Amino acid sequence: NALLLLAGACGFLCTLYRDRSVAPWSLAVLWSAAFVLLKLFFYRRFFLHFDFFLLPFAAYGVVLLWKRSSHVFWHVLLVLLILGQSYLSYNVFLLRTPDIDEGMFAIVESVESADLPADAFVVTLENKSTTWLRGWLPNHRVAGPGLFSYTWPFQDWELFLYGLEGPVYLLLTPLFFEYYGEFAQKFVEDPCFQRLENTSLLKVTCT
Incomplete structure (x- = not known):
């Protein structure tokens, strides 16, 4: 330059x-x-x-x-x-390459075809796909890990996930499983989450 x-x-x-x-x-x-x-x-x-x-x-x-x-x-x-x-x-x-690969972008792109409710709240579980999903779902509420971190206790995270208005969905990506390892699988198996067929989304069923 x-x-x-x-x-x-x-x-x-x-x-x-x-x-x-x-x-x-x-x-x-x-x-x-x-x-x-x-x-x-x-x-x-x-x-x-x-x-x-x-x-x-x-x-x-x-x-x-x-x-x-x-x-x-x-x-x-x-x-x-x-x-x-x-x-x-x-x-x-x-x-220079994008910060996500084609596989993760395909996951983000597939959320659009999941026919989510208009008042759905989609939460990503890692900080790479959040901005991409925000751009891909302009008419939905999107949140995820970002610049600042909160050292909340477990009870506060429960209040956050289960206290949101409208249906809440969690986006699962390979990076989430890679970063959290065995803990990611335990998280996915929580009885308060329901896996949507043919998608990478978990629906929060506990309120």
């Missing part, structure tokens, strides 16, 4: 000089940069925002550099830099 950063900084400064004011998009760059440079709350997440908001300024910066450098050497150098950055970005793209 070196080219994006340099060209973006150039375009950003030139835009400020040209407009003599700070537009909302410029504020977004400054806001993201502040989180990254000062390492504020969850600052690593703002690298993506920073890159995104710099893109139009980077394009503007590249155009300015192209127009102001009339010599063919600088044009060739700029093209080579863009090609080099594209090559590096493509290699990184090949290394």
Whole structure:
């Protein structure tokens, strides 16, 4: 991202000089940069925002550099830099994969065909499938392990699972069984859970 950063900084400064004011998009760059440079709350997440908001300024910066450098050497150098950055970005793209495999995604996808009630509450049992299920079931309530953990005693977890309004379903995934091992099987065999046929869902029957 070196080219994006340099060209973006150039375009950003030139835009400020040209407009003599700070537009909302410029504020977004400054806001993201502040989180990254000062390492504020969850600052690593703002690298993506920073890159995104710099893109139009980077394009503007590249155009300015192209127009102001009339010599063919600088044009060739700029093209080579863009090609080099594209090559590096493509290699990184090949290394990045989704955080769930095809099998787990198929399980998440199959929940849609389970014909759940409109007021159903679907709870995942590990932190990988939760966000995927949330996106796949936009009209249902979805919950699962996330960023913060609660050290609840067993009685509080019972109150949570059995006290929710509407039917409650638990999503079983290979990661759940892999992580909890023999305890996962004991959990599934609890008499308060009923396995739905041809699905990876457990229905909570105790209230």
